[in-house]
Amino acid sequence: MLMQFHLNGFQPGDPEIADPAERIQASGAAGAVPGEVDVLIVGCGPAGLTLAAQLAQFPDIKTCIVEQKPGRLLVGQADGIACRTMEMFHAYGFSERVLKEAYWVNETTFWKPDERSPETIVRSGRVQDVEDGLSEFPHVILNQARIHDGFLDVMRKSPAKLEPYYSRRLLDLEVDPAARPGDHAVTVRLERVDAGSEGRIETVKARYVVGCDGARSTVRKSIGRELHGDSANHAWGVMDVLAVTDFPDIRFKSLIQSAKDGSLLIIPREGGYMVRIYVELAKLEIGERVANRNITADDVIAKAQRILKPHTLAVKEIAWWSVYEIGQRLTDKFDDVPEAEIDTRLPRIFIAGDACHTHSPKAGQGMNVSMQDAFNLGWKLAAVLRKQCAPGLLHSYSAERQAVAKELIDFDREWAGILASAAKAGGADAARTQDYFVRHGRYTAGTATHYRPSILTGAASHQHLAEGFAIGKRFHSAPVIRLADAKPMHLGHAAQADGRFRLYAFSPAEDPAASGSAIRALCNFLCEARQSPIRRYTPASTDIDSVIDLRAVFQQDHRDLAIETLPPLLRPNKGRYGLLDYEKMFCPDLKSGHDVFAMRRVDRKAGCIVVVRPDQYVATVLPLDDFAGLAAFFDGFMLPLN
Secondary structure (H helix, E strand, O other): OEEEOOOOOOOOOOOOOOOOOHHOOOOOOOOOOOEEEEEEEEEOOHHHHHHHHHOOOOOOOOOEEEOOOOOEEEEEEEOOOOHHHHHHHHHHHHHHHHHHHEEEEEEEEEEEEEOOOOHHHEEEEEEOOOOOOOOOOOOOEEOHHHHHHHHHHHHHHHHOOOEEOEEEEEEEEEEEEOOOOOOOEEEEEEOOOOOOOOOOEEEEEEEEEEEOOOOOOHHHHHOOOOOOOOOOOEEEEEEEEEEEOOOOOOOEEEEEOOOOEEEEEEEEOOEEEEEEEEEEEEEOOOOOHHHHHHHHHHHHHHHHHHHOOOOOOEEEEEEEEEEEOOOOOOOOOOEEEOOOOOOOOOEEEEEEEOOEOOOOHHHOOOHHHHHHHHHHHHHHHHHHHHHOOOOOHHHHHHHHHHHHHHHHHHHHHHHHHHHHHOOOOOOOOHHHHHHHHHHHHHHOOOOOOOOOOOOOOOOOOOOOOOOOOOOOOOOOOOOOEEEEOOOEHHHHHHHHOOOOEEEEEEOOOOOOOOOHHHHHHHHHHHHHHHOOOHHOOOOOOOOOOOEEEEEEOOOOOHHHOHHHOOOOHOEEOOOOOOOEEEOOOEEEEEEOEHHHHHOOOOOOOOOOOEEEEEEEEEEEEEEEHHHHHHHHHHOOEOOOOO
16 A cells, blocks of 8 residues: 655655654764774765665674765655666665555656647657566655665664764875775775864775765765766756646656647655656756756746646645756766776775766666665675675776666666757657657666676576576566465565575476486585585585575476475575575466566576576576586686685
8 A cells, every 4th residue: 555645744754653753763873983994985875875785784894984964865856766776675675665655656648739739738648657577666756865764774773783974074085005905095084064073074094985975076086087978958947846736647757748848747756645846947058057047946836837738736835846957977987996007906996876977867867876886886895895705806896887877878868858859849759758768668667787798797608598587687586486385475585685696596397306306416516516606605604605595496386396305405504503494495486377487488498597696687697507617607706715
């Protein structure tokens, strides 16, 4: 059931708490920042909090996150959450809360000038927002402040019990060129801006610094990088309102193109009453800033009212509003190592999110891409700091994410241009807008990301064994039945944001319990062979699945298999008492007609191994008996135990 709130005015914070005075929990660490840390994160936006929440899972990593603002975000800013981001939220453990509270974007409607009366608009089309089967999660809308609250909650409850240090302004940072790989090589100076401590300077020494400090990033400037791209040439207004209107599609995401007044984008908001409007305001002259126009909230409302004719819009309350310029800009590299020095230098400083790419809000990419940047970097930093992987792995962050950002910015530029096409000669082309929206749905859903072959992404030599698990793309979950307790669930939901690799072993049609079965041979190799990545990289003092987590998927109905006859590695002894973990084995959900082997086009005769990275991307697909290939993949970037 979707929740209703904001009926008598906008109230920030947790809508499940009845008393508005108690809705906003206190947040922030007291006292001075620590003098030495492993990772210093600058900025408490979506990228910074995603990264902090990931690193907070490791109590042996000392993480510190600082923010210039005096406290947590309460209103406004981004709100679109892509399907892929929801998959990530599930790994972090707060997708259910978001699904309950958010507005679900199920369908999108399109409006254009009425041919008989062009000064008014008519509906020209209506489409399903996300194609069937693209993700188990919907595209949803939720105030960015509530996303922040989700991550802050994860951080607070985590093994590291992480809280941000607010009211810290980054002054400068310096890298010691003579430092060795493990040293605290970066010295950072922070100025306190909170009442009573203004002007006090704090110094932190860090092994790594990550700038998640927005489009005017001080961290980016300190490493000599710049955002390049279009100067902004369109001004847009954005407004969260409680309003009364006779526009019939006010609770649908709607793209409206008028004959003379430009475009309007309507995004219904959580709670059933609030709505966000994006209004195309003006074309800017070269070099002109939107601030020079002195645009008021009334100007934005008046423009929206003109575009909506013949419908009326009476705004009762504005929860938040802003005016901004659209510009798509990108940094050439997302770390502090020049291209020419990649072979001789290791990265110490990284940038993520708006610090290295800015988008128009029209495609809902900015926040989503920023969080994916941080998910990519977080597990890599943890693996290097915990000495599981060599520091050279960190070069892969900029290589992977800069290419993704470039592709998305190209898409965003084209999409922003189409939305603004009403102002061009010939007026709006509603059919073109709708067609482009449908064709590029995978970009908007966040599922188009495709990492190129590298040490972390294998070649496509064996892709035919599992065509639906594309190497380099996110692991596309599917319904299954857990063997031990017949629970219907999603296969991908076995993976949490805990830094572990996953091996999904898909069994051939044979009896997996047989002495000569392919699954048994794989388990024997992983348990006993000297080259086994589980044996090579898992410390003896930890659980057998603490670094690489093996899961098996069988073709038989769950009632046709006896769990006690299957290899012991699939129900391993764990924890201080050696308790059995029964949650490693799955079967197709045949009763509901969801056969994971058919849905993801897995070779029934041969089966396969699908290796999935800690950030949920498919690293490689291998034959079940390719033990050498499996060992070689992990040997390519992991450090053997001392």
